[in-house]
Amino acid sequence: MGKIFLIVSILASCAFAELKWASSYDAALAQAQKEKKRVMVMLSKEDCPACEYMNDVVFEEKAVSNEVEKSFVPVHIDIHNDFIPEGLGYIGTPTFHFLDAKGKKIGRYDGAANIPSFLGILGKYKK
Amino acid sequence: MRLLLFLLISLNVWGVSFLQPDEAFKPSAKMVDPKTIGVELLMGDQIHIYADKLKVEDADKEDGIDFKSVTMADPIQLDGETVYESSPAIRIALVKSKELSGEKKVKVKLSYQGCSSAGLCYEPIEKVLEVTVNTDALTADSTSETALSSSKAEAVQTAVSATEPQATLKAEPKESETDQIAGVIKGGSLWFIILSFFGFGLLLALTPCVFPMIPIISSVIMAQGSGLGTKKAFWLSVVYVLSMAVAYTIAGILAGLFGANLQAAFQTPWIITLFSLIFVILAMSMFDLFELQIPNFIQSKITKISGSQSGVVGIAIMGFLSALIVGPCVAAPLAGALIYIGQTGDAVLGGIALFSLSIGMGVPLIAIGTSAGKFMPKPGVWMDTIKSIFGVMLIGISIWMISRILDENISMMLWGSLAIFVAINIGALEPIRGRCIRCHRANKKALGIIILLYGMSLLLGGMSGAKDPLHPLDPFLPSKAVAQAEMSAHKEFKKITSLQELDTILAQNKGKKVMVDFYADWCTACKEYESKTFSDENVKTAMDAYTLVQVDLTANDDASKAITSKFGLFGPPAILFFDENGVRLKNADIVGFKEPKEFLNHLGEL
Numbered sequence: 001m002g003k004i005f006l007i008v009s010i011l012a013s014c015a016f017a018e019l020k021w022a023s024s025y026d027a028a029l030a031q032a033q034k035e036k037k038r039v040m041v042m043l044s045k046e047d048c049p050a051c052e053y054m055n056d057v058v059f060e061e062k063a064v065s066n067e068v069e070k071s072f073v074p075v076h077i078d079i080h081n082d083f084i085p086e087g088l089g090y091i092g093t094p095t096f097h098f099l100d101a102k103g104k105k106i107g108r109y110d111g112a113a114n115i116p117s118f119l120g121i122l123g124k125y126k127k
Numbered sequence: 128m129r130l131l132l133f134l135l136i137s138l139n140v141w142g143v144s145f146l147q148p149d150e151a152f153k154p155s156a157k158m159v160d161p162k163t164i165g166v167e168l169l170m171g172d173q174i175h176i177y178a179d180k181l182k183v184e185d186a187d188k189e190d191g192i193d194f195k196s197v198t199m200a201d202p203i204q205l206d207g208e209t210v211y212e213s214s215p216a217i218r219i220a221l222v223k224s225k226e227l228s229g230e231k232k233v234k235v236k237l238s239y240q241g242c243s244s245a246g247l248c249y250e251p252i253e254k255v256l257e258v259t260v261n262t263d264a265l266t267a268d269s270t271s272e273t274a275l276s277s278s279k280a281e282a283v284q285t286a287v288s289a290t291e292p293q294a295t296l297k298a299e300p301k302e303s304e305t306d307q308i309a310g311v312i313k314g315g316s317l318w319f320i321i322l323s324f325f326g327f328g329l330l331l332a333l334t335p336c337v338f339p340m341i342p343i344i345s346s347v348i349m350a351q352g353s354g355l356g357t358k359k360a361f362w363l364s365v366v367y368v369l370s371m372a373v374a375y376t377i378a379g380i381l382a383g384l385f386g387a388n389l390q391a392a393f394q395t396p397w398i399i400t401l402f403s404l405i406f407v408i409l410a411m412s413m414f415d416l417f418e419l420q421i422p423n424f425i426q427s428k429i430t431k432i433s434g435s436q437s438g439v440v441g442i443a444i445m446g447f448l449s450a451l452i453v454g455p456c457v458a459a460p461l462a463g464a465l466i467y468i469g470q471t472g473d474a475v476l477g478g479i480a481l482f483s484l485s486i487g488m489g490v491p492l493i494a495i496g497t498s499a500g501k502f503m504p505k506p507g508v509w510m511d512t513i514k515s516i517f518g519v520m521l522i523g524i525s526i527w528m529i530s531r532i533l534d535e536n537i538s539m540m541l542w543g544s545l546a547i548f549v550a551i552n553i554g555a556l557e558p559i560r561g562r563c564i565r566c567h568r569a570n571k572k573a574l575g576i577i578i579l580l581y582g583m584s585l586l587l588g589g590m591s592g593a594k595d596p597l598h599p600l601d602p603f604l605p606s607k608a609v610a611q612a613e614m615s616a617h618k619e620f621k622k623i624t625s626l627q628e629l630d631t632i633l634a635q636n637k638g639k640k641v642m643v644d645f646y647a648d649w650c651t652a653c654k655e656y657e658s659k660t661f662s663d664e665n666v667k668t669a670m671d672a673y674t675l676v677q678v679d680l681t682a683n684d685d686a687s688k689a690i691t692s693k694f695g696l697f698g699p700p701a702i703l704f705f706d707e708n709g710v711r712l713k714n715a716d717i718v719g720f721k722e723p724k725e726f727l728n729h730l731g732e733l
Contacts, residue, residue: 047180047240048248049208079250091147092247110145112246 019065021074025085028075032101038127040072041097043090045079050112051094061115064122071126072098098125145247146171152249154237156256159218161264166217166235166256176241178202178209183217186234186255191225192262210241227262320476321483328487344446344496357497363442364496368489370446375485380478396532403529410521519549535648539596540589546582555579620644620677625686626693632676633709640733641705642673645691647680653700655720663723669730673704704733 022028028039044051058064068074077084079093087105088097096109107125145151151171159165166183170176185194199215219235235256242248344367522545530538555575559568581599588599595601623629633641646653660666680687680699694703694711702717715733717726 045248045250047177047251048242050242050246050248053246091145092243092249094247110247111243 019059019068019074021076025075025077025083028073029099029101029103032073035073036101038072038101038106038125039099039103040068040074040122040125041077041085041088041099042074043077043079043084043088043095043097044093048093053112054094054118058113058115058118064115064118067119067122067126071122096121145243145245146174148249148252151243152176152239152241152252154239154254154256156235156237156258158258158260161261162221162266164219164221164233164235164258164260166219166237167214168211168217168237168239169214170212170241171243173244174241175205175210175212175244176215176239178211178215180238180240180251181211181215182236182238183219184236184238186236190231190233191223191227192231192233192260192265193222193224195220195222221260221265223262223265223267227265229262230259231262233258233260317476317479320480324480324484325487328484329490330487344492361493361497364493367442367446367496368486368493370443371489371492372482372485374447376478376482380481399528399532403525406521406525406528410518410525515552519545532648535594536589536592538589539585539593539599542596543582543585543587543589543599546578546585548582550575550579550582553578620675622677622679624679624682626690629676629678629690632674633705636674637709638707639674640672640707641676641709642670643676643678643703643705645678645680645699645701645703647699656700660721660723660726663727665727666723666730669727 022031025041028041031037032039042051042054044054059068076082077088079090085103089095089108091110094112097105098107098109099105109121113121151174153169154166155169156164156166168176181199183194183197183199197217197219199217200211202209202211202215204210205212217237221233235258236253237256238251238253240249240251344364523542526538526541526545530541533541553571553575554568555572555578557572559566559572563569584599585596588602591602593599593602621632623632629643644653644656646656661670678687678690680691694701700718700720704712704715706712712733715729717729721729
């Protein structure tokens, strides 16, 4: 029973995964240069309900994922498992850093935001 | 569920600057009395910590001062998480494990992890706090017992062991009945489990689910022929019940091990048809009186099955089969045991539980079987009559089984035919021969005519599409049919058959509570829901608060299996509840039938 449930939920989550996250920070910078976009870094970790909220609710929303894809290359950095590039600070998770394609910081946002607020943040930091 | 929290609160986070971790959490420790350290963890505005991430440890285990016990305040439920929003008021009772005197420093390691409700989660934090203790006041490890209970401490405290606070800290949420039963197996000792499941079984025997087994066991024992002593009848009943129990056990273990819905497999139309035919043939063997001749070679085989020659084996086979076929009601205990096996893979314990469940269920059957032997009269006309009655009942069971896969009006026609068949055979249309005023034969004929008339109405009603056996002639009374439909109108269920449809409905009905009923045409308890519970005036009113969805599992195809396994259900009837965000209320599930009153109580608790 558990296995079936697992498979069903994996399938379900695949069906909804709209946003394509870059595989690494460097890959995100390279892709941003190529596509003339900016980079959105999301610092997150396990056991973080606020991060789950962003992933399960905000980024699931088509309006948000479209807006991100249009102007940014998104990338996840796990603050416990991944290398954190210099200058990307945080007091907790999630923390968002918006960078240009060269890695220069444009803006930072601490914490989760709901869909309308996050759309506002994206609008503020896009080109 | 916890996601809801952020959705609501983060509306106003524009420009909010979050507290630094040092501001968000302010731990401190001091002696609250000579033997007790009090640890406080003050939290900033909108900050909470997770109860299962809060740990208190002795940072220096070798210093000769040990933590005898650690207590803290009860955590609260916040959006599905067990958290503290204010200081957990930790109290540590100290004892000496070495000879010590004078003032000593005790180090307390406090680890915690939390979030701000405005949408930021902090890193796990570990702090070591130092407290000075006068060791002269401490008692040695082995002697004292009262240090803690007499300490003043807070009003409500839960005792928590220092090493694994997460195990006991979680406040128990309300559980559904099935979960409670699964919980009985998880928590209890072996004998407790066996006894409780035996009890569940006895209760189960009082539900209509078991009734169809009564004529089967009686007729099987009857088939042993005359002169059967009480003792032998008893042992034969025991064999029947034991093999029934074995069948449930095997089914349960297999279901658990393979994660498959075995009972559902036995609900597939061709198996139902096959078994309903077997029952017809068995019934035929009872009908010598009606002179339904069947070829000799088949008859000899049947008598073998129903066991006049090799009695014990035949009865064992009957018990085994009837368990699988006749007990399809999904009762909570059975589902609970199956869930436990499914979740843990502990097939042995689950199997033992199921076995004692079915033994409990079988005890009344043993009583009936034994008395069937006892009250069996001497060979003669009487015996033939009783045999015929059992034959009719067996045919009835076969119709009841096949009616799960037939339209209601067709099964009504079958019932009608059976009634007519019976009526004619007890002489409804025969002249009463000889002188007879108020004699037995007249009564019998009157009864026959009543049965005949009812049978004919069923047959005619069924032919014209009636569905209610108590009102078979409704199709001929159009006005009454309409009035009835209006009477029992509760909000319409949206009928669906697949998971996709359910997801769509849940998505469309954000902001409304949704009640999802799992139904199938072949599920008798589901029909009881419709006729008793859902038609109750109070229940109707209470149900208006919900968007009503009905999942039709009649087809029992892949779509049905996908949806039942998604929710971990074993079959209908079952009712699930979803909140305004389309999130399933985990502990609100109903499995099995509930009377209107119980159902109302359940709705009230949501």
